[in-house]
Amino acid sequence: xxxxxxxxxxxxxxxxxxxxxxxxxxxxxxxxxxxxxxxxxxxxxxxxxxxxxxxxxxxxxxxxxxxxxxxxxxxxxxxxxxxxxxxxxxxxxxxxxxxxxxxxxxxxxxxxxxxxxxxx
Amino acid sequence: xxxxxxxxxxxxxxxxxxxxxxxxxxxxxxxxxxxxxxxxxxxxxxxxxxxxxxxxxxxxxxxxxxxxxxxxxxxxxxxxxxxxxxxxxxxxxxxxxxxxxxxxxxxxxxxxxxxxxxxxxxxxxxxxxxxxxxxxxxxxxxxxxxxxxxxxxxxxxxxxxxxxxxxxxxxxxxxxxxxxxxxxxxxxxxxxxxxxxxxxxxxxxxxxxxxxxxxxxxxx
Numbered sequence: 502x503x504x505x506x507x508x509x510x511x512x513x514x515x516x517x518x519x520x521x522x523x524x525x526x527x528x529x530x531x532x533x534x535x536x537x538x539x540x541x542x543x544x545x546x547x548x549x550x551x552x553x554x555x556x557x558x559x560x561x562x563x564x565x566x567x568x569x570x571x572x573x574x575x576x577x578x579x580x581x582x583x584x585x586x587x588x589x590x591x592x593x594x595x596x597x598x599x600x601x602x603x604x605x606x607x608x609x610x611x612x613x614x615x616x617x618x619x620x621x
Numbered sequence: 622x623x624x625x626x627x628x629x630x631x632x633x634x635x636x637x638x639x640x641x642x643x644x645x646x647x648x649x650x651x652x653x654x655x656x657x658x659x660x661x662x663x664x665x666x667x668x669x670x671x672x673x674x675x676x677x678x679x680x681x682x683x684x685x686x687x688x689x690x691x692x693x694x695x696x697x698x699x700x701x702x703x704x705x706x707x708x709x710x711x712x713x714x715x716x717x718x719x720x721x722x723x724x725x726x727x728x729x730x731x732x733x734x735x736x737x738x739x740x741x742x743x744x745x746x747x748x749x750x751x752x753x754x755x756x757x758x759x760x761x762x763x764x765x766x767x768x769x770x771x772x773x774x775x776x777x778x779x780x781x782x783x784x785x786x787x788x789x790x791x792x793x794x795x796x797x798x799x800x801x802x803x804x805x806x807x808x809x810x811x812x813x814x815x816x817x818x819x820x821x822x823x824x825x826x827x828x829x830x831x832x833x834x835x836x837x838x839x840x841x
Contacts, residue, residue, distance in 0.1 A: 503715075503716055503717060503747075503748040503751065506715070507633055507634070510633050510634065510635075510636065511633055514629065514631055514633070514635070515629075518627060518629060522625075522627070525625075528624070532633070537776065537777045537780060537781075538751065538777070539747050539748065539750050539751055539777040539778075540751070586776040586777075587773045587776060587809065587810070588809050588810075589780065589809065589810055589811070589812055590809075590812075597808070597809075597812030597813070598812060599811070599812045599813050601780075605781075607632065607633045607634060607751065608629075608630065608631055608632050608633055609629040609630075609631050609633060610628070610629065610630060611626050611627060611628045611629055611630075612626070612627050612629060613624060613625070613626050613627075614624070614625055614626075614627060615622050615623070615624055615625075616622065616623050616624070616625050617622060
């Protein structure tokens with residue numbers, strides 16, 4: 502339910518970045534979102550349409566890349582992807598896993614823009 | 622017109638995270654142990670916290686609390702009955718507390734004078750897990766009336782917790798609480814997590830909890 506505030510933060514960050522590219526139009530905003538970031542993509546998309554209205558991001562696409570949860574298994578000495586969010590165990594050896602390496606990300610990876618002039 | 626890809630690699634909650642980091646440093650410097658209590662509405666966070674504050678104050682410790690709710694200052698008034706300094710944070714519709722709200726509500730409090738600061742989050746098992754408040758210990762609470770599979774339904778929150786507290790164990794039998802399953806589900810989501818089984822009403826389990834608080838405070 503906090504997707505609107507997340508999208509507002511995205512609009513702020515991207516608008517700030519655009520300061521270096523006067524007149525540029527945003528085509529795409531790409532996010533990396535961990536499977537444990539407690540963010541629902543549908544809600545993000547819905548809020549994105551509303552929150553970007555009247556901003557330089559209006560009409561741009563939001564691309565959400567979901568990152569699976571990766572944990573380190575000490576026994577197997579490697580990072581493993583857990584089979585479900587209901588069991589933090591190694592899919593290879595069944596060891597309980599507490600050391601997370603990926604899964605909570607909530608970040609803007611990049612933006613694609615159409616430039617009209619050289620960046621300042 | 623040229624198309625360009627600009628790499629940002631920027632945390633979306635960067636502002637909150639930076640503010641939380643500042644708060645954490647401030648808390649550490651002042652020597653106050655800060656805990657963030659998270660659960661669904663009705664788990665008994667306030668009752669549990671009220672008892673915790675009362676026992677801490679009776680033992681001579683200095684404890685304070687910030688309590689988040691969408692509306693009303695009912696919880697702050699309940700908690701203040703313990704004698705601890707308490708402040709209500711009304712979020713007016715926002716489903717979680719953010720670091721900025723904590724920062725604002727610390728005004729005028731001398732952190733150095735405190736041993737413990739409890740932050741009772743808005744009752745919600747989803748959104749609070751994304752927002753760092755600068756706490757050292759995140760506590761996930763689960764009442765015996767909620768269903769043993771709650772940790773499986775809300776893995777994000779339970780996985781981000783440092784300790785778990787089961788509340789209302791005095792009525793466990795009456796509501797058919799399956800203790801073994803509940804504890805197993807918590808551990809399945811957060812292997813190795815320490816679990817306290819408590820009743821704010823009877824005081825069961827409170828001694829272990831208070832000992833853990835004292836231990837964590839001195840283990841800085």
